Amino acid sequence: MEGFLLFNSYKMEESITELAFSLNTAWVLICAFLVFFMQAGFGMLEAGFTRAKSAVSVLMKNLMDLSFGVIGFFFIGYALMFGEGNAFIGQHGFELLNLPPETAGIATGAFFLFQAAFAATAATIVAGAVAERTKFLTYIVLSFLITAFIYPVVGHWVWGGGWLAAKGFVDFAGSTVVHSVGGWVALIGAILVGPRLGRFNLKKKKDFTGHSIPLATLGVFILWFGWYGFNSGSQLAIASSADTAAVSLIAMNTTLAAAVGGIVAMVLVWILTSKPQAGPTLNGVLGGLVAITAGCASVSPIGAMLIGAAGGVTVFFATVLLEKLQIDDAVGAFPVHGACGMLGTLAVGFFATDGGLFYGGGMKQLGIQALGVVAVAAWVFVTAIPVLLILKKIFGLRVSRVSEETGLDAHKHGVSAYPDFNLEGVK
Amino acid sequence: MEGFLLFNSYKMEESITELAFSLNTAWVLICAFLVFFMQAGFGMLEAGFTRAKSAVSVLMKNLMDLSFGVIGFFFIGYALMFGEGNAFIGQHGFELLNLPPETAGIATGAFFLFQAAFAATAATIVAGAVAERTKFLTYIVLSFLITAFIYPVVGHWVWGGGWLAAKGFVDFAGSTVVHSVGGWVALIGAILVGPRLGRFNLKKKKDFTGHSIPLATLGVFILWFGWYGFNSGSQLAIASSADTAAVSLIAMNTTLAAAVGGIVAMVLVWILTSKPQAGPTLNGVLGGLVAITAGCASVSPIGAMLIGAAGGVTVFFATVLLEKLQIDDAVGAFPVHGACGMLGTLAVGFFATDGGLFYGGGMKQLGIQALGVVAVAAWVFVTAIPVLLILKKIFGLRVSRVSEETGLDAHKHGVSAYPDFNLEGVK
């Protein structure tokens, strides 16, 4: 009898462990689905924030960076990021071969999928910045290289057991790993490709306002929704009280930072221009979301609101700065993802807490955070600049003047986004 | 050996309980995400159902009632609704301080998030009714007050252990608590702000049709999707066979009521105008969804269809009635949320069942349901009217005639929703 009970007891323990494993995997899968859906958000946001004559071109870039992104991450990126290797780069698991069935406490396939969605996010950030004048093929190759190489190396440093992880760098869901990487490539791309024709030509001041605020707003709502998967899924577990508490705090912090980011940006633009403008407000929400991404698991709700507020301010002034510098980032990708990504990463040093407020990790943690921010920026510069210069030689970065004036949609993709509508300024 | 087995047995029991707790929390979190996503649905619906020249203004109101809504609910609303207190109002838990880690069988953070999404839903219902002529600042302050005060008090009565709960009032997912509250404020707002210029001027009959049926339809599909979270999440549990049966029935009833609501409204408008019009049909779907919200856990599928059908009829005739009364509810917020919210709450008295059909709780239950409906309406009247009158004194309710004619987007938000398109009737 005792033997039976003992056997039974072992079997049940195993069943319980298996159930927890299954619940964790299910959670990460659902979150991965949400992160993939963010691509719809990016697509609508970026199309909405650019001109009608380039909408197809923007959307095709979004769809293709996702498509090439998952392929690049499957064959190469995952291995560089999570494969065994050294402090700098992983070297095993190309094509997902020879992997154990379980990774980080969940099914390996689910872990891969979640990470692939992240990689595609890093890549797609670039699309908006360089919109309306960048060559399609060049963009596709760049996307592939981001997910296959540039992003995974940073990922290895922080999440794959690399040197930044060893130093104690904290970036819970990727303010730096995902958003800053995308943001820096976006900035470099916007500079190297150059501004859209007429964008900073004061004589012929043309309106470069986004062509559909409803689509852009939809994009922000979808991104907000998907961000629950992005941040909450990064816990990679939910099957214990500790994990439920962590995930709930993460989701709450994400919500509060988004709300405050939008409010602060709106108030700011309202005060400075006497109009509560939609564009800056929408980007303020996103700035709050990007900023809370690094610290969502380690700050208090009040800390999250302060980080969100800082995100709203940062996104606003970074946008002004780029305009001053005559850098044409068509949708504000660098202000949102680059600037707020850095901000959020540094904020972990100030706001991380064990329940109280303003505890933080002290100056030492702040130093580590700053080191990570700088190192990642440096890495993106030394990889993305050569890549773009080589691509410039091979394919060129920029479409012809005629293409750009006519609109990339009609000239390059053979179709208008809105053939039944009379568009202004489109021939 | 026996001691070991006993210890193990206790430990395993604990693990099983913890797993159930985790699964329940995960379920409510996912549902909370879906309810937040409903904001995208409201945004698209309300923008689509109003004119192109006000689309930005409508969307900004949506985004801001969500943003201020979660802040208001975090600092004040949650405490008034769920904090310990008396039969009328809660008094503890401001800023979520001093709360236990567990509430209603799930992690407190998850419970808060789900409830915050509900509060934001109540607030956002108003945006559509008063669209295209209401002052932005006034609207924001009103939103904040709804989620911080008006809504939570009702919530306390019904879901926070207040006097209506004690009487046996049944409103499972909030036909009255959420939708009627929003609907009544919408009606009061529409009346006090007054109709849009030209709306009831027979000489200059202008077209006030929504400017984008595709966006409005998208909104309805998103709301339908989000409603699964709204209703199914309200069970607050799924980790037992009884809970899975309940949640499955809820989701099924939600689906059937939505479908029948749309069908009945469409047939009605088809018969009466000889055209199956999109607007009334879309609102019929929403009417079915609002109506089933109170009773989704306690009626049979056939009951759900009947309630959905009643919702479709109600939304149609309530719309006609408002038009007769020359009350300009721009998107039909009161017919959908107010009228069908009442209907659904009363319907619980008729259709609630223990498996059979038409059992109901008898006249007594019906009386309690009616009492709740009336009490909530009275509460909203005695709070929202003074609030709006005070706001009128301080900020004014309505934009200037010039603003309204030009369009709030261009005049107040400094941008057109569609700058690349030639819009009719927009200067």
Next chain:
Amino acid sequence: MEGFLLFNSYKMEESITELAFSLNTAWVLICAFLVFFMQAGFGMLEAGFTRAKSAVSVLMKNLMDLSFGVIGFFFIGYALMFGEGNAFIGQHGFELLNLPPETAGIATGAFFLFQAAFAATAATIVAGAVAERTKFLTYIVLSFLITAFIYPVVGHWVWGGGWLAAKGFVDFAGSTVVHSVGGWVALIGAILVGPRLGRFNLKKKKDFTGHSIPLATLGVFILWFGWYGFNSGSQLAIASSADTAAVSLIAMNTTLAAAVGGIVAMVLVWILTSKPQAGPTLNGVLGGLVAITAGCASVSPIGAMLIGAAGGVTVFFATVLLEKLQIDDAVGAFPVHGACGMLGTLAVGFFATDGGLFYGGGMKQLGIQALGVVAVAAWVFVTAIPVLLILKKIFGLRVSRVSEETGLDAHKHGVSAYPDFNLEGVK
């Protein structure tokens, strides 16, 4: 003491089983919600791919095939598909009466809901093919008959224990059961209703390009998102390591096939027309998704990419073929769902594996797959053709020439989809 432990042990075993049951049910419910959300994707895709003057009509058809679809499946379809019966058809469970509380290891209500969402998917595929000229009432009756009769019979053959299941036919998530059925009805409908006026009139070559590529792209992103529910949910379980591995592989394969389908279709149209066109690329993504649906649980990731690639190629050439044959399938419903549905079903014979690549089931399995494909096609032909011919007699299939020229929206639904915009070619 031993008795206590034994009792406890039994109780705990039961609790563990119940938890697994609950997690499985929760998983299927979430997936069902995602599949219902695909209706938004179909709506946006089909509206975006047709002309602005018919957008309302397309969307109303989508909304109504969903609404009548779930009703038809509730009262009749479910019983024919899953009720006890013979090898050809089920005969019990009409109106869901007298069903056990548990089906296929989950709560029956959840199982029904998931299946109802599938039935509505099969129906809605038709809407796009026959868009812009089909009578509304005729379409509604057809939709009802698909979900109440045509689809469930096929479903019974394959998933309800019918004769194809007995033969070993493999169609994991419905390349044939759902997509081919919808695709064949779409093709038959497109042929019987005839092409839109001017579609193949070479003298008056009119532009029949979709009126909103952003909406269509949004539709594809939503469908991609919903497909995770469609394919992953079809495992009907996730509460064991084996199930998590299966579901993870399914989701991964779905992603890779979608990505490669889009890439291959884009490369193809780029090479052949020198322009990376949006329409064919978007349909390529969908072709990849449809193609992987049958084999997503039984092929390797590389197999999934090859199947996705084949889907991208198939959708492209099937579209060209229909155009050659002057069959006007307005959105490419047959190429996507019919042709790729068949392809994906046959591909299981080539690519199914037990871990290795290209193992397949040999010629015998291929033969069984082909038999299923042919039998289902035959069934749809012998049911849909008579149904449509009878409907033609009773209601007519096609609107009047005036209606079609004016646009179904203005003429039949009493409203324009975009009243504030100047539309070209719309009077």
